[in-house]
Amino acid sequence: MKWHVHSERELYRDRWVDLRCADVELDDGRRLDHRFINVQAGAGAVVLNDHDEVLLIWRHRFITNAWNYEIPMGAIEPAEAPIAAAARETEEETGWRPGPLRFLMYDEPMNGLLNTCNHIYLAETADHIGSPSEGFESDHVAWVPLAKLPDLIRDRQIVGGTTIAALLMAAREHGV
Template sequence: MRWTVHGERSLYETPWVRLRALDVEQPDGTRGDYHVVRLRDVAVTAAVDRERRVLMMWRHRFVTDTWGWELPMGLVEDGEQPDAAAGRELEEETGWRAGSLRPLVHAEPAAGITDARHLVFRTDDARWIGAPTERNESDRLEWIPLSRLAGMIARREIVSSATLVGVMALLLDIIPSAG
């Protein structure tokens, strides 16, 4: 069943988040406001090395006051392609540069309330270029064996949805490593 959107108006806006009221008609004919959070897309990079380890960041998320392991990620800027954003974020946050990036998985984490998309890319040929330039992202970086990821998820050491989707795709081996 498809809902029909008759209009949309702004309730609140910043450069990072937009709260909108949509005038919607449900399949049964009921019509009314439905609140939606519009967010920029998030580009994520799963950098995997020849030893089948993935590069992860240990970081604190102040909104939920939680610590966890995450893949490098960030917002896709206006006019930027998602793969370029994924490469930029990998480099800024870790000091590693992707030689190639290919799509790994696409997710819509809360499609009933937000239009945010998590676009996860994979690189198997990242190379170290120097210290990270973004100094507010993580306490440490570590190459983590893929074989440890399931246990980390079970222990809630990985809770970010973008990271969960990315590492689960790696575990499913949706796109096998190159070479």
């Protein structure tokens, strides 16, 4: 069943979020108001090293009041290529410059509520360039063994959908 959009209106907007209401019609003729959020597209990287470890940030998310590991990721700036954003975000959030990046996956998290997408890349090397320039992004940066990922996901130490999907894709590619 395809939903047909008759109109949409802005409910709230700032530089980070655009909350909208769409007047949609279902195939059976029913109409309803459906809220959705426009958010900038994101880019991130799964960065591996020679020891089958992945570079993660440990951070607190106040919305869920939880501490979790995440891949470095953030908004793609206007006119910025997704691959450049993934490299920039990795450096800013971790202090590590990823080696050559190649496309790993694309996702649309919560596509029933959010109109956004993420472009995720894979690097198999990285060079330490210093402390994270965006130190407020995380409590610390860690190299985590790929073999520990299932336990960390099960124990809710990794909960973000994009992070989970990207890590599982990378682990699969590396036979872990």
